Amino acid sequence: MTLALTLLAPSRLWLLVLAAAVAVAYVAVGRLRRPPAVRHPDVALLDRVAPRSGRWRHHLVAGAVVVSLAAMSIGLARPARVVDVDRTEAVVVLAVDISRSMDATDVAPDRLTAAKEAAAEFVAEAPAGYRIGLVTFATETHTVASPTTDRAELLAAIDALSTEDGTAAGDGLSTAVDVLEADAAATPDGATDDTYRAIVLLADGDTATGTPLPDATQEAVDAEVPVFTIAYGTA
Structure with missing residues (x-):
């Protein structure tokens, strides 16, 4: 401190x-x-x-x-x-790109596996009070797990990820924002909610379909949700 x-x-x-x-x-x-x-x-x-x-x-x-x-x-x-104090409670949504381009092997052993390993490491090392959600995106987006403290559920969901066609990074980011806003809306009436909320975007490039990424980024800005990006790929 x-x-x-x-x-x-x-x-x-x-x-x-x-x-x-x-x-x-x-x-x-x-x-x-x-x-x-x-x-x-x-x-x-x-x-x-x-x-x-x-x-x-x-x-x-x-x-x-x-x-x-x-x-x-x-x-x-x-x-x-x-x-400066260590944060013990937060809500974080991992938004993982599962498009076919994540099969590329320019990152060992491949982009998706590297992303899955990073996501699993984050889940395993996060403080017990962190509630973590999981969103995936290719052509479509999926809310694989709502924010939870169940580490076993999250790790199993991450391990089961596989690639699909298309890339809708903007939709994925937008869905992650929606998940966090829904979580904030669930705060009991009259309660003060100052919980830290953030998104970690694990992807290898721009969006090819759906919501333009700049528009989704603006949604996060409007919601006052910080977005941390981990990029994969050398090309």
Whole structure:
């Protein structure tokens, strides 16, 4: 875990300039003042009857004003500490390309097997609180598994994946967004849902049919769902 201090409204630090100006002005005025002339011939008597100087009180008040202005400026700048913590709960949908091009062997042993291995590794290593879903796409899209914590079910579904005709990456991404939105909509009424949701897209290229990939990407942006892409293939 790392800690860092940041300011949410740094523009408000201008009040520090005001605090500095007050301090400079006070010092300048103090230097311009002439010391009072002593006209009494008996200085010892003057010390007994004249009130002692309250200059230190003036210094104390001025210092308090400067410190208060500086503290107010820093407070208005809204200092905040950034804390990095491990996320223990999330909903992630794996969107896997199962088009025929994933049979290519430019990635050993082939693209689909490499994607399946990466997906299985993610499922196995994800925190127990992560609910993971699985969507596949070729010409058609399939929601193979809704978000779940059942690792055995997910691993079996990933292992059973095989290629089909066509490539509809846009539809696959759009379906993954729909799965996450449906999951968010299932939050009980009145409950606060701040669950982190994301999509991991495992594919080897652009879409050949269905929803254009840029349109599907915009759907994810509109839904505020981050998309992480793992590309397969060297050509």
